[in-house]
Amino acid sequence: xxxxxxxxxxxxxxxxxxxxxxxxxxxNEGCIVKVNSEWSNxxxxxxxxxxxxxxxxxxQCGKSVDIKLAIQEKSNRWRVFNHLNISPGDTVSGYACDGxxxxxxxxxxxxxxxxxxxxxxxxxxxxx
Numbered sequence: 853x854x855x856x857x858x859x860x861x862x863x864x865x866x867x868x869x870x871x872x873x874x875x876x877x878x879x880n881e882g883c884i885v886k887v888n889s890e891w892s893n894x895x896x897x898x899x900x901x902x903x904x905x906x907x908x909x910x911x912q913c914g915k916s917v918d919i920k921l922a923i924q925e926k927s928n929r930w931r932v933f934n935h936l937n938i939s940p941g942d943t944v945s946g947y948a949c950d951g952x953x954x955x956x957x958x959x960x961x962x963x964x965x966x967x968x969x970x971x972x973x974x975x976x977x978x979x980x
Contacts, residue, residue: 883913884921884957887943891951898949905951911938916962920969921946924954928980932972937962 889907898904903926911917916939922930923946933946946955956979960967970978 883911883917883959884909884919885912886955889953894949895947896949898947901949903950904947905953906945906947907955908943908945909957910943911940911959913959914940916940917959918962918964918969919944920958922956922975922979923948924952924979926950926952928952930956930972930975930979932975934969 887908887910889905892904892906894901895904895906905923907923909919909921911919916937919933919935919938921933921935921944923933924930925948927950931946931948933944935944938944956975958969960969
């Protein structure tokens with residue numbers, strides 16, 4: 853009986869570790885780096901905002917990556933952008949109409965769907 857419990861505990865721990873490793877880590881070890889930001893006039897669909905925050909990020913990895921980027925609005929909601937197949941050295945951007953200046957990024961090797969990005973709802977629930 854004790855051996856069965858030990859085996860069950862080991863299996864559970866191994867499943868938890870394997871599930872955790874398949875979740876995209878924020879900023880994937882520094883691959884995605886903010887290189888510039890600006891407060892500007894309206895961008896995108898920010899028609900009535902004069903407090904738009906736009907941030908630019910570069911892929912500093914030696915491989916192409918998929919990127920999920922979230923920029924926070926003053927309402928504490930996150931405006932989310934997905935950029936796929938970003939080559940090394942390429943720059944992407946995101947914006948918030950009435951921004952706070954906060955951002956979060958995730959990356960994974962291009963096309964590696966076994967690494968899961970958080971959903972937009974998870975980002976809005978888990979990041980404040």
